Amino acid sequence: MRIHPLVVDGLITAAQTTVAVLLGRESTAQGWPAPDALGWTLVALANLPTVLRNRAPVPVCVGVLAVSAAYVTLGYWPVVNSLGPMLAFYTVAALRPTRTTAVCAALLAGVWIYAGLVTEGSSMASVIAQSLAYALVLWWFGHSAHRTAELTRQLKAEQAERARREVAEERVRIARELHDVVAHHMAVINVQAGLARFVFTSDARTAREALDTIAGSSGEALAELRRMLGLLRADGVQGAADGAPAPGLDQLADMVDRVRAGGVPVDLRITGEPRPLPPGVQLCLYRVVQEALTNVLKHAPGAQAQVELAYRAGEMTVSVTDDGTDRGTGVDPARKQDRGGHGLIGMRERAKLYGGSIVVGPRSEGGFGVHLTLPTSAQSARRGDAVAE
Structure with a gap:
């Protein structure tokens, strides 16, 4: 639990004032x-204001130095109020420019010399x-803290x-992939429109089926296009559209086989009743x-991984876990991302784009895990996002 800075200053001031009272x-x-009563009043005025030293360092420093000088002038022991001015001066050195610090250093040394006189x-x-010596040492420590x-x-x-740059780059990359999805829908619409026009008078059933396909594809394409435009508007980034067609769940087994060939035993399990999904969700x-x-592959060599894809009512879930004792699938935010911009940022942005939630982190039984949940209905996909680490 983080302690409020004013509480910390209060504790320091209380300790310093206690030392002054003992002295x-x-x-x-x-x-x-x-x-006497006046002397104790000056002790309080030379120490208690330091609780505000971080909010008004120069006024506090000048004030406690003036009170200390008055205390010495009345014939009291100068050492009693030595801590307050030094702490106040250190704060000035840590928070204010060199010129201001030099003036306060001269005042501190002047009060010290006046006490000797x-x-x-x-x-x-x-x-x-x-x-x-005290002025220079405090100045040095304060300057180091300032730097x-x-x-x-x-x-x-x-x-x-x-x-911010990594997020922008990742969003552009995702937008390019979404472009491929939209382009696929447009191609389907174009073919089906040609078919419907060709058989419109001779085969009404085929024409109707083609029109139904056009309606479905155009609806999905519009949803993907809206997501893409929202993605690009978020930070005002723009990107070109090129590359190969976006992969889907029908290629998941091939990808798992490639990982197995790379030396990682992977178990793929698919539960639930498979059903057609929007290309963007896939x-x-x-x-x-x-x-x-x-x-x-990168961070847990020799670990065994498990991929579980579940078709559920109104949503899809996928979990990737490993039993590695190293970092596994966990993506440390401080770790340098690869050149493609992948990693936790990519996972987070994808989950956000489709209104899903993603959890990435170590597992209690060992290894790491990634768990993604995506809504598959249009209404739930618009509700927002939730990302946990």
Whole structure:
């Protein structure tokens, strides 16, 4: 559970104030006057404001330095309020530019030297050396923290941009495959329209069947086209349309045989009553199985894999599991994707495109698994998406 930054600052301030109170109680033993009501008030003002140091670093730093100087001026032990100003200055060095940090460093060193001047018996050479050393050390640590934070922000921005590019590339690739599906429907419509026109007056039954085929193909093509356009509009990407016809479930066994030939024992099981499915749904199922088995080949050599395709009422499910002790079918988001843009991004985008859900991760009994569920009715396919990792 992540702790709120203000809570962390509060705990640090409480610890620092406790140390200041303990030092104040030791003032008499060190030969300094014990703090009275005014003294304790100044102790509180020199330490408690540091809880807001990350929200207003410069005002807090200047304020606690001014209170510390007042505390020293009234003749109290300077060491009591040394932690508050140092913590406040460190925060300035970590969050603000060098010029602002230099000014606050001069103020910190100045208060330190002023305390030495008003303290009888002080060795000014030692006081000056301490003031410069503490200021430089705090400046260095603060600067290092500032640089680390900047590098972290840059790294996150680069990772986000890289992920955005990968998603865009994957969407373009999927859109190209969907183009093949739509082109297939158009070819069917063209042939059936020619047939219907040819037999319109001589064979009404054949003409009617051709028109029914045209209606079905045009409906599926329109649905695929809408998905493709929505995909391209999401990030404003555009892509060309080329390549071989998209594969379907009728080629799933051939693909499994190729994986077996590559050295991975694969068991393919198909349950339920097979039925015709839209080409886009078949393509989505095929590609997810292909990517999962490819990852078994890459990351779990020697593992045994199982592919289970289930025809269910209103939906299709496919599971790819392996018993490997390595990474298996799990696709780590931090792992470099292959040149084709496959991986978890591709699985996620395909599931999203067809309103399905996908779960990728380690299995309790060992190995990894991929489980995809796709709705097959037009209404459920429009409901949205759900992706889990």
